[in-house]
Amino acid sequence: MKKTIAAGLAGLFILASLLFVRGRGGEDPVAERPAGVVSASSHRASYALKAARLDYLFHMMRDPSTNAIPPNVRAAEVQHVRQLVEAANKTGRSASLLRWFAIGPSDVGGRTRALAVDRANPNRLLAGGVS
Numbered sequence: 001m002k003k004t005i006a007a008g009l010a011g012l013f014i015l016a017s018l019l020f021v022r023g024r025g026g027e028d029p030v031a032e033r034p035a036g037v038v039s040a041s042s043h044r045a046s047y048a049l050k051a052a053r054l055d056y057l058f059h060m061m062r063d064p065s066t067n068a069i070p071p072n073v074r075a076a077e078v079q080h081v082r083q084l085v086e087a088a089n090k091t092g093r094s095a096s097l098l099r100w101f102a103i104g105p106s107d108v109g110g111r112t113r114a115l116a117v118d119r120a121n122p123n124r125l126l127a128g129g130v131s
Contacts, residue, residue, distance in 0.1 A: 084117070 061069045070076075114128035 088122075 058069065061073065063070050110129045112127050112129055114126075116126045116128075118124035118126060
């Protein structure tokens with residue numbers, strides 16, 4: 001009799017545990033995603049992520065007044081770099097452009113998203129990161 005009661009209680013405990021676990025997250029994880037979110041491993045997601053990336057890049061490069069990327073923007077970038085190099089060569093600063101000093105912080109990882117030369121002090125390079 002005691003064994004039957006113990007077995008019955010153990011069975012009820014297991015059944016209750018299974019129902020509790022199923023109710024707390026045992027459902028299909030795909031069904032829990034917000035609308036429009038697909039698995040990153042699917043082909044549809046691959047195209048959606050590429051489209052989102054292109055949209056982001058467009059918004060980063062566009063002229064807000066015209067909502068278009070300026071014509072020949074790449075040529076203007078290349079010309080600007082050439083002017084910087086020519087100016088550095090004229091002032092004899094081209095060798096100093098190759099000397100880099102890490103001033104920190106060195107304990108933080110990440111990626112650099114922007115570089116700029118201070119016009120008031122060409123010896124100063126500003127770097128911008130994500131975090």
